[in-house]
Amino acid sequence: MRIVWSFVMASAMTVAAVLAVGLLAFLAKILSPHPECATIPEDVGPCGLWGRISFLGPVMMTIAVCLAALAASMLAVVGAGIAALARKRHPTSP
Numbered sequence: 001m002r003i004v005w006s007f008v009m010a011s012a013m014t015v016a017a018v019l020a021v022g023l024l025a026f027l028a029k030i031l032s033p034h035p036e037c038a039t040i041p042e043d044v045g046p047c048g049l050w051g052r053i054s055f056l057g058p059v060m061m062t063i064a065v066c067l068a069a070l071a072a073s074m075l076a077v078v079g080a081g082i083a084a085l086a087r088k089r090h091p092t093s094p
Contacts, residue, residue, distance in 0.1 A: 023063045
């Protein structure tokens with residue numbers, strides 16, 4: 001059973017790392033200006049910061065929600081493990 005929990009936690013951490021790298025990549029893409037937009041003022045049209053955020057925002061929010069759900073599930077697994085340890089150390093009397 002311990003190997004299963006270890007595998008679940010390792011898988012969850014791997015998925016979290018992949019999602020975090022994806023989120024950072026989208027942030028880098030949003031914050032880097034487009035070379036073809038050099039003549040357009042900063043906050044005008046799709047080339048401004050808010051235009052890029054509105055274009056890529058749903059993808060970033062999807063990644064952020066997945067990270068939050070993954071964190072909640074990892075906390076649930078840790079809580080279940082702590083509860084199992086507590087039950088093992090303090091058996092109930094018949």
